[in-house]
Amino acid sequence: VARARGRVTIEDVAAAAGVSRQTVSRAMNDMAEINAATRERVLAVARELHYRPSRFGRGLAGARQHTLGLRLHDLMNPYFPELAAAVARTAAERGWTVVLSDEQSATEPAADLRALVRQADVAVGYLDVGDPRVTDTLHGLPFVQIDRPPSSPFGGVEFALDGAMDDAVAHLGSRGVRRPAVVAVDPASGRMAQFAERLTAAGLPVVAQAAIDGDPIAAGVAAVQELLSSHPDVDAVLAFNDLMACGVMKGLHAAGRDIPVDVRVVGVDGLTLGTVVTPALTTLAIDMRAVARDAVDLAIGIIEGTEEPRAVRRVEHELVVRDST
Amino acid sequence: VARARGRVTIEDVAAAAGVSRQTVSRAMNDMAEINAATRERVLAVARELHYRPSRFGRGLAGARQHTLGLRLHDLMNPYFPELAAAVARTAAERGWTVVLSDEQSATEPAADLRALVRQADVAVGYLDVGDPRVTDTLHGLPFVQIDRPPSSPFGGVEFALDGAMDDAVAHLGSRGVRRPAVVAVDPASGRMAQFAERLTAAGLPVVAQAAIDGDPIAAGVAAVQELLSSHPDVDAVLAFNDLMACGVMKGLHAAGRDIPVDVRVVGVDGLTLGTVVTPALTTLAIDMRAVARDAVDLAIGIIEGTEEPRAVRRVEHELVVRDST
DNA sequence: GTGAAAGCGCTAACAT
DNA sequence: ATGTTAGCGCTTTCAC
Numbered sequence: 294v295a296r297a298r299g300r301v302t303i304e305d306v307a308a309a310a311g312v313s314r315q316t317v318s319r320a321m322n323d324m325a326e327i328n329a330a331t332r333e334r335v336l337a338v339a340r341e342l343h344y345r346p347s348r349f350g351r352g353l354a355g356a357r358q359h360t361l362g363l364r365l366h367d368l369m370n371p372y373f374p375e376l377a378a379a380v381a382r383t384a385a386e387r388g389w390t391v392v393l394s395d396e397q398s399a400t401e402p403a404a405d406l407r408a409l410v411r412q413a414d415v416a417v418g419y420l421d422v423g424d425p426r427v428t429d430t431l432h433g434l435p436f437v438q439i440d441r442p443p444s445s446p447f448g449g450v451e452f453a454l455d456g457a458m459d460d461a462v463a464h465l466g467s468r469g470v471r472r473p474a475v476v477a478v479d480p481a482s483g484r485m486a487q488f489a490e491r492l493t494a495a496g497l498p499v500v501a502q503a504a505i506d507g508d509p510i511a512a513g514v515a516a517v518q519e520l521l522s523s524h525p526d527v528d529a530v531l532a533f534n535d536l537m538a539c540g541v542m543k544g545l546h547a548a549g550r551d552i553p554v555d556v557r558v559v560g561v562d563g564l565t566l567g568t569v570v571t572p573a574l575t576t577l578a579i580d581m582r583a584v585a586r587d588a589v590d591l592a593i594g595i596i597e598g599t600e601e602p603r604a605v606r607r608v609e610h611e612l613v614v615r616d617s618t
Numbered sequence: 619v620a621r622a623r624g625r626v627t628i629e630d631v632a633a634a635a636g637v638s639r640q641t642v643s644r645a646m647n648d649m650a651e652i653n654a655a656t657r658e659r660v661l662a663v664a665r666e667l668h669y670r671p672s673r674f675g676r677g678l679a680g681a682r683q684h685t686l687g688l689r690l691h692d693l694m695n696p697y698f699p700e701l702a703a704a705v706a707r708t709a710a711e712r713g714w715t716v717v718l719s720d721e722q723s724a725t726e727p728a729a730d731l732r733a734l735v736r737q738a739d740v741a742v743g744y745l746d747v748g749d750p751r752v753t754d755t756l757h758g759l760p761f762v763q764i765d766r767p768p769s770s771p772f773g774g775v776e777f778a779l780d781g782a783m784d785d786a787v788a789h790l791g792s793r794g795v796r797r798p799a800v801v802a803v804d805p806a807s808g809r810m811a812q813f814a815e816r817l818t819a820a821g822l823p824v825v826a827q828a829a830i831d832g833d834p835i836a837a838g839v840a841a842v843q844e845l846l847s848s849h850p851d852v853d854a855v856l857a858f859n860d861l862m863a864c865g866v867m868k869g870l871h872a873a874g875r876d877i878p879v880d881v882r883v884v885g886v887d888g889l890t891l892g893t894v895v896t897p898a899l900t901t902l903a904i905d906m907r908a909v910a911r912d913a914v915d916l917a918i919g920i921i922e923g924t925e926e927p928r929a930v931r932r933v934e935h936e937l938v939v940r941d942s943t
Numbered sequence: 944g945t946g947a948a949a950g951c952g953c954t955a956a957c958a959t
Numbered sequence: 960a961t962g963t964t965a966g967c968g969c970t971t972t973c974a975c
Contacts, residue, residue, distance in 0.1 A: 302968060313946045318970060326944055345758055348736055349677030350968030353951045358736060363718070368706060369890065374699035378720060381693060385723040390733045393688075393718045395703060398710040408715045411673055411683060433670055510894055539894050546896045565694065569835055569864050570895055571871045627952060638962045643954060651960060675952030678967045 301344045310338040321346060360390045361592055362413030362434070364406070364420055367397045370509070370536060371566050373419075376439070379585030380417065387593060394418075406430040415592040422446065435602055437592045439584060448603035450587045454484050454561070457577040457610035461531070461559055462491045464575075468618060470529040470557060474500040476516045476541060477533035484561070488531055500524050504537065513540020514547070521548055528556055529618075535560035535567050535576055542570060542617065557618040561610070572616030579610050626669045635663040646671060685715045686917055687738030687759070689731070689745055692722045695834070695861060696891050698744075701764070704910030705742065712918055719743075731755040740917040747771065760927055762916045764909060773920075773928035775912045779809050779886070782902040782935035786856070786884055787816045789900075793943060795854040795882060799825040801841045801866060802858035809886070813856055825849050829862065838865020839872070846873055853881055854943075860885035860892050860901055867895060867942065882943040886935070897941030904935050 303321075307314045312335060319327040320335035338344075352358055361384050365373040377393070384391045392412045396419075399405035403426050409416050415435045421427050422438070422445050438449030465473060473492055477485040480501035489499040500523075504516035513532060517540075520527060530545075532538035538560030542552060550556050552572055560567060563578020587606040594600025628646075632639045637660060644652040645660035663669075677683055686709050690698040702718070709716045717737045721744075724730040728751050734741050740760045746752050747763070747770050763774030790798060798817055802810040805826035814824040825848075829841035838857060842865075845852060855870075857863035863885030867877055875881050877897055885892060888903020912931040919925025 300968085303970095304968080314969080315947085315971090316945060319945085322970085328944060331944080340758065343758060347678070347968050349674050350951095351736075351970075352674030353672070353678055353953085354968075354970035355951090356970090360717075360737070368699050368703035371696060371699070371891075374693050374696070374702070377699070377702075377718070378693035378722070381718055381720045381723040385720075385730060385733075386725060390737050391718045392685075393702070393706055393716045395706045395710075397703070398706040400711060405710060408710075411676075412685070412715050433665065433668060543894070543896060566696075566891070566894065569868070569891070571868060625952085628954095629952080639952090640954080640963080641961060644961085647954085653960060656960080672952050674969095675967095676954075678969085679952075679954040680967090681954090 300347070301342050303344070303346065303350075306335065306339045306342055306344045309342060310335045358390065359388070359593075359596065360392055360413045361589065362394055362409035362416035362418075363391050364394045364409060364416055364418035364436075365396065366419045368395045369397065371564050372534065372536065372562055375564060375581050376418075376585065379581040380589060382582075383585045383589040387589060389589070389593065403427050403430045410434050415596050417588045417592050420447070435592070435595045437588050437595070439588050441605065446603075448591065448601065448605050450584055450591070451605055451607045452579060453607050453609045454487065454577060457612045458484075458488055458491055460612035461488075461575075461577060462495050462497075464612060464614060464618065465492075465529055465557065465559070466495055466497065468529075468553075468557060470497065472500065472524070472527050473497055473529040473531060474502050474520055474524065474527045475531045476502045476504055476513065476520065476537060478504050478506045478512070480504075480533075485531070485533060500527060504533070509534065509536035510540040510543070513537040513542075514544040515540075517541045517544035518548070521550075529559070530556060531559045533561065535562040535564040535574060538574055538576070538617075539566060539570055542572075542574070553616065553618050559618060563610075563613055567615065575615045575618040576613050577610045578613045579608060583608050625672070626667050628669070628671065628675075631660065631664050631667055631669045634667060635660045683715065684713070684918075684921065685717055685738045686914065687717050687719055687734035687741035687743075689719045689734060689741055689743035689761075690721065691744045693720045694722065696889050697859065697861065697887055700889060700906050701743075701910065704906040705914060707907075708910045708914040712914060714914070714918065728752050728755045735759050740921050742913045742917050745772070760917070760920045762913050762920070764913050766930065771928075773916065773926065773930050775909055775916070776930055776932045777904060778932050778934045779812065779902060782937045783809075783813055783816050785937035786813075786900075786902060787820050787822075789937060789939060789943065790817075790854055790882065790884070791820055791822065793854075793878075793882060795822065797825065797849070797852050798822055798854040798856060799827050799845055799849065799852045800856045801827045801829055801838065801845065801862060803829050803831045803837070805829075805858075810856070810858060825852060829858070834859065834861035835865040835868070838862040838867075839869040840865075842866045842869035843873070846875075854884070855881060856884045858886065860887040860889040860899060863899055863901070863942075864891065864895055867897075867899070878941065878943050884943060888935075888938055892940065900940045900943040901938050902935045903938045904933060908933050 320332040394405045394409045417437045438447040441449035475485045502520040504512040560576040567574035645657040719730045719734045742762045763772040766774035800810045827845040829837040885901040892899035
């Protein structure tokens with residue numbers, strides 16, 4: 294029963310059971326044309342020998358098994374697990390396997406991508422498009438970018454915040470907000486610039502508060518502290534995302550401000566986290582299931598040739614009003 | 619340039635570049651013995667033909683690439699992403715790839731495990747050991763169980779809560795707690811029974827409150843409500859885990875109780891979530907990094923033959939006192 | 944129902 | 960520096 298060479302192969306099982314390799318293959322794969330007694334005998338021998346079919350041999354010879362690479366920036370940031378859960382679900386429904394690549398796990402820049410390139414048929418998720426080291430590492434691996442910026446060289450899923458922002462501005466106005474602030478690492482660009490623009494257009498002058506680039510919670514706490522010292526009269530804070538919004542709420546609690554009476558707080562993403570904190574967070578939520586479905590379907594479509602490699606989909610955010618406003 | 623067959627192989631590139639397969643292989647794998655000009659030419663052709671080496675061919679012929687399966691109960695539960703992040707990190711350091719298997723993604727019971735069995739060399743994580751469907755599905759895939767119960771047929775990482783519990787009991791006593799309660803789906807078994815025993819031994823009579831089996835947050839909220847109506851005088855709640863503890867805190871807030879003045883709350887796990895909520899949660903924390911390191915090292919050791927298949931390691935919890943007590 | 948032959952795509956080892 | 964040979968372990972024909 295002991296093996297000479299490193300691996301137990303189908304040949305070993307065949308020899309030990311006194312049958313051909315094909316018969317072992319039939320037994321292992323539950324195929325029809327095999328005697329029930331033979332199958333049991335072969336399976337018993339296989340178990341005894343600790344035989345496990347090589348996924349490489351199987352993949353080469355048989356029907357391709359497809360693998361989706363999921364690239365995330367940081368699993369410790371609760372946004373990404375929610376996305377990962379949705380992607381895993383969709384991939385499982387489609388019969389695809391998911392290999393995980395967490396940028397924070399990389400021992401050197403983009404090192405995590407090398408594994409994806411070797412293991413996945415197509416990848417989905419987050420990627421720093423500006424960094425040529427990153428895109429070079431892909432070596433032609435098709436990539437479906439989530440939260441795709443307009444300038445991206447890849448296709449993917451774009452996020453549309455416009456409608457939800459309009460709703461949020463109207464909502465805050467109706468709540469009597471007069472002095473809103475936006476808090477982000479770079480409050481003058483991207484979605485926060487849009488936000489500020491809309492608030493201004495609605496007659497609400499906006500304070501922009503920059504936050505440090507790091508742990509979003511800590512950044513949110515620090516940012517409100519600074520904000521409150523320079524503008525003690527703010528009555529609403531729009532944070533870049535839910536995580537930073539939670540930091541903002543922590544900072545407001547610490548400063549003795551009542552939410553939502555003194556200050557109203559709005560986040561972006563729609564994380565479950567927002568329902569756990571007190572008060573529950575009003576947010577511009579995105580439907581992760583829809584994002585995952587679109588991304589995975591694009592990815593599979595690219596592999597199957599039914600989608601253009603750079604196809605784009607769009608998912609809308611939606612205002613979810615909870616207790617923080 | 620157009621291809622007749624489905625896949626572009628190394629042979630196609632070799633033919634198009636006018637070299638042998640081996641030279642293409644040398645170019646693709648950055649090997650030494652190749653003319654720089656030749657390499658560039660070959661790579662250009664490969665790019666033009668959209669050639670991507672087959673991972674199966676490569677795996678069969680070359681050095682084995684190792685893959686770790688990570689089995690989780692539910693990615694939406696923040697405990698699991700924190701574990702996943704730690705496992706991903708350790709695996710990356712060891713040069714292993716991680717394939718993800720989320721039980722919640724399974725379209726039918728244990729279906730998610732089938733993918734693991736086909737794709738991973740060894741698996742790590744959570745598994746319902748009681749269910750024979752589950753263990754049968756493994757088909758001999760070595761499994762390293764995390765939070766391994768003493769009765770498990772697998773090896774893995776055991777959690778040791780004893781010391782942290784003693785610390786927690788002493789801590790609550792010193793805070794003047796007189797009427798503690800334990801809240802869990804089954805407060806009469808496992809770690810909560812231990813907890814109750816220790817509290818009783820310390821002269822603190824314990825109320826046991828069962829929670830429904832479902833979303834831990836909602837369960838926590840519902841459980842405290844019931845608890846407060848039957849025992850309005852409780853002055854401490856020990857929850858089964860941090861998530862349920864957050865639900866308990868929500869419920870206490872809603873009931874107008876002040877934490878920690880009226881009621882003190884303790885969770886188990888040490889999730890980051892506990893630092894986000896207000897007040898920050900006191901908890902029996904486990905070092906996820908240590909858990910992940912032990913689990914991954916056991917898994918790799920089993921594959922490399924340096925560890926027994928059923929080897930066991932132990933990781934201690936530690937009391938982390940924050941604002942909720 | 945079972946076995947023999949062929950080949951999946953690639954790289955290691957050995958040629959040249 | 961490049962080409963040739965020989966497999967890796969498995970499933971698919973196709974025979975019987």
